[in-house]
Amino acid sequence: MGSPLSPVIANLFMEWVETRALSTATYKPKLWLRYVDDTFIIWEHGKEKLGEFMQHLNLVHEKIKFTMELEENSELPFLHVLVKKKEDGSLGHTVYRKKAHTDRYLNAKSHHHPAQLHSVMKTLITRSQRLADEDNKHQEMERIRTALLQNGFTRSSINKACRLPKAKHKEEKEVPIGNAYLPYIKGTTDKIRKIRAKRNIRTVFTTDIKISQMLPNPKTKVNLEQQGVYEIPCKDCQGSYIGQTNRRINVRKEEHQNAVKKDQKTSSLAQHVKSTAHTINFEKTRMIKNIEHTTARIIREAIEIEKLEHAR
Structure with a gap:
């Protein structure tokens, strides 16, 4: 849910920013890789010149400001991957987890459909196969096995999930009525x-x-009396609508509510409700960022939409 054009415009704009920045830089990175608003670079000109390069990047456009994270102990996270520098200078990679990660997942003894429980195992195993290189794959799989056992899964179910089937040609299924x-x-x-x-x-x-729905929300409500980029989640799935407005977000929220009531064809939220029979959680509407400048709002909206798609 959200404008399909926004990510394209944001990517085009960021391409212009990085093209201009790199073409006019005195010292250039050996490698520059960008995904939405995250960039991975390899720099070989020293820390002093790196600081100058950062200043140069932040002068390209007044609304686009870069921040920097340096490698620590020869490791640097990028998206969901932890990139490691080996002794011979080559790069290795494995799954990245934040320091606060607890390895807590959906417990196998909880009252959920078996397909959902199986999905937990398959997701973790598939991620390890795709993100960890051969040197780190065994260690990553052992961590996953330990974590799943701690979350109530049996060894037999874990071993069964580890046997990844070969890709098969999917037969076309009849569309349900x-x-x-x-x-x-x-x-x-x-x-x-x-x-x-x-x-x-x-x-x-x-x-x-859910228990969380029965308990009061301890967080202070975000002020919706401002303009900016906002999110309206769905009650029944992980989908969310990301939007931006130059008016008060509360006003825009009311317009979305009316659009859903009237089943407007031009409303993404209304069409989501119509096609899925889900309920939009307007009470959980939140402001992502208060931004006054129109271009900056559109770019931030596109970035948030892309992040949401990437997280699914």
């Missing part, structure tokens, strides 16, 4: 799903009221 949303109840809704599947009705399992 409709969707049925049911709270998952082990032994009951499973049977209902099979009955409905025979009639080409897809069953989507939902969670009931």
